[in-house]
Amino acid sequence: MSEASYAPYLPISAELFRAKRLQSFELIRGEEVRGMLRGLRETSGRVVQLRDYLQVMTLGVISRMALGKKYIQEEAATEGGPPPVLTPAEFREMVDEFFVLHGASNIGDFIPWLDWLDLQGYVRRMKSMNRKFHRFLDHVLDEHSRRRRLEGEGFEARDLVDVLLQLADDPNLEVQLSRDNVKAIIQDALLGASDTAAATIEWAISELIRNPKVLGKAAEELDRVVGRERLVTEGDLPALPYIEAILKETFRLHPVAPTLVPHLAREDARVDGFDIPAGTAVFVSVWSIGRDPALWDAPEEFRPERFIGSKIDVKGQDFELLPFGSGRRMCPGLGHGMKVTLLSIANLLHGFVWRLPDGMKVEDLSMEEIFLLAVPRKNPLEAVVQPRLPSHLYMRA
Structure with a gap:
């Protein structure tokens, strides 16, 4: 892809993920995390599926950042108000279907003359999912366009959708954005910033439940730095190296x-004795790198201590650890992803005591993965939470 092809996407990334704007979203992140804590506290002593709460929280954050408000909620925001466009359950169903289908192997792609049969039903399911996403995104765009018309010359962009619609109307843009382009970018932002963060947090809590000593060290750090009279804020995060x-x-x-x-390999290269011709599509297996015994001591063990005092970071310069990628195709949401995941993990550990359901041992907790477009837990984590902070802290708006 040429530099010109990237042109329309540069202001998009800058608008949503530049440092100053990320800082301005601190209130949103804090409110949504506190909402998640309130919801979990109400389940005290009962078995919960953590993933449900994480997806609602991460979706709430990115919806308010990118779309300007929550379009996805359980019920109308005010009594007698319009019904929600989607409920969280409906959106989760769409997201799960999206990741399943994008990670599936369709027979018709490999044997074209069988494609019309749709033997696995994937094409039918993709079309159904596509219609649902289009219906939701059309509603979002129509509502934003209506506000632009009403405000006229006094209109100011408030969120990512406003910025994208302005770019789409710019006749001087070298690479024009169509309505479908705008919808695709919004869809990527919603999915990329919500489900991936939720999956990461779920994996972290799963590993901590399996490793009580690590969980104890994390709780000790939180009590020492934050204390038990308040929740964790983003200002605390630099002082929490163990988290x-x-x-x-x-x-x-x-x-x-x-x-x-x-x-894409832009020129001929040679890696570990293998010739990589220019134009080759290159897939980097960070899953394998993270488990390479030549790079990591006891790679299958969960040992956060290996990063204490280590200079290895996730910003794309240390190839041993590339969760966000590297180079020009690096995930632009690195800053946002780090803030949401760190703040969430810290508050979940600070706010609750975690244990497995009655009768279930640590050895019984499956850590099996399922390979889709992403790699979440095969079975959602089920756990019991018990509040460890004063009750009034969970009730704050």
Whole structure:
């Protein structure tokens, strides 16, 4: 792809993920995390599926950042108001279907003359999912376009959708954005920033339940730095190196994008004795790198301590750990992803005591993966939470 082809996407990434704007979203992240804690507290002593709460939280954050408000909620925001466009359950169903279908192997792709039969039903399911996404995204775009018309000359872009619609109307843009382009970018932002973060947090909590000593060290750090009279804020995160080490170790063992996005060899190269011709599609298996015994001591063990004092970071310069990729195709949401996952893990550990359901031992907790477009847990984590902080902290808006 030429530099010109990237032109329309540069202001898009800058608009949503530049440092100053990310900082302005701190309130949104804090509110959504606190909402998740309130919901979990209400389940005290009962078995919960953590994934449900994580997906609602991460979707709430990116919806408010990118779309300007929550379009996906259980019920109308005010009594007598319009019904929600989608409920969280409906959106989760769409997201799960998206990742299943994008990671599936369709027989028709390999044997074209069988394609019309749709033997596995994937084409039918893709069309159905596509219609649902289009219906939702059309509603979002129509609502934003209506506000632009009403405000006229006084219109100011408030979110990613506003920026994209302005770019689509710019006749001087070298690469024009169509309505479908705008919808595709919004869809990528919603999926990329919600489900991947939720999967990472779920893996982290799963590993901590399996490793009580690590969980104890994390709780001790939180009590020492934050205390038990308040929740964790983003301002606390730089003073929580062990929590950051837990996240890095989770990235190493459970990268949600196991082969990253495909790269293209721009020139002939030779790697480990293999010739890579220019134009070759290159898939980088960070899953294998994270388990390479030549790079990591006891690679199958969950040891956050390996990152204490280590200079290895996730910013794309240390090839041993590339959860967000590297180079021009690196994930632009690195800053956002780190803030959401760190803040969530820290508050989940600080706010609750975690244990497995009655009768279930640590050895019984399956860590089996399922390979889709991403690699989440095959079975959602089920756990019991018990509040460890004063009750009023969970009730704050």
